[in-house]
Amino acid sequence: MNQVTETITTDCLIVGAGALGLLLAYALDRSSQENHKTTRVLLHNRTPLVNCIDLELATGNQTKWQLTVETTSPTQCLEKVNPASIYFCVPPESTESVFMNWLDALERVATPKQPVLFVFCNNGCLSVRTLERISRADSQFSFIRSLFFVGAIREKNQTGCIVRWTGGSRVIWNFLRPPSVEQSSSSAMISGPFTQSSRQLAFMEWSQEKHIFPAERAKFFTNFMLAVGIGPKLAKNKTLSAILEDSIVSLQAEQFAILWEQFGVSADILKTTLQKTIQATGENINSLSLAAFYGNSDTMQSFFEFVTQEISASPRRSELAPMIRFLTTARTAWRSGK
DSSP: OOOOOSOOOOSEEEEOOSHHHHHHHHHHHHHHHHTTOOOOEEEEOSSOOOSEEEEEEETTEEEEEEOOEEOSOHHHHTTTOOOSEEEEOSOHHHHHHHHHHHHHHHHTOSSOSSOEEEEEOOSSOOOHHHHHHHHHSOTTEEEEEEEEEEEEEEEEETTEEEEEEEEEEEEEEEEEEOOOTTTTTOTTTSOGGGGSSEEEETTEEEEEOSOHHHHHHHHHHHHHHHHHHHOSSOOOGGGHHHHSOHHHHHHHHHHHHHHTGGGTOOHHHHHHHHHHHHHHSTTSOOHHHHHHHTTOOHHHHHHHHHHHHHHHHOTTGGGOHHHHHHHHHHHHHHHHTO
């Protein structure tokens, strides 16, 4: 591990060094180099990593990347670095607590040197508590929700780990709370891909999405149906159609459209998002199935719990009997490992 040993100003901090975090950090770093900028990228992870990883960005095309990793607490990390942007690439069930820890630490800084942009890159849906905290945060902070339709796998190899980009390049985003008027002209504030509505960032294509919360729900439906259909197995996204009949997917899309009517999602939007994701990332193994295969089903259990809570709170719960049966069957199958 290459620890930070002196005080530096870090333009960009990636929290979470899973497959997406590493891939995003590399894309930001590469984009900075290609555009002759001085943006520095630092990774923060709970556990140490080797300071050089292998990346496979296309079939047979591997490259090595030197990275800098910090493993201290948020408070200790902020004694060494001064991030202009923080990207959260942690599991959805951890996003709320990790975000709160970083915001708490930043709010304790007496004289922050610059505004900070928070970018939520996690799967799942942001919690009510997270959104409420955002609404109360100091005006020096701004917030973005981004959704990645990008496939990536992190595996161990002889030198440490390899990250494979398995397809997909689309990333959509929008502000949860934009910068204040005083900060909007700051080039350091809106860093990375957020300086314009549509931008190529290395091999990722970023575009601003006006209706980010319906898109967040559509992405959740995609991840959920892939995991439910495939189960805790090492099977690629493209195999879903052979496992779940289209009539089942269509019925659940209709049920989720009822559940989320306040977000304006339709069954067609939910199905289309799922189909386009499979087309773009068919060679990828969805992260929920991959993690569960190796013994960690925490994220999938949090997805089950989230849907259960949404059903309980729905004023149209009486119309969701097919979804409740589907959920019960899916939970049983996941417990048995089928």
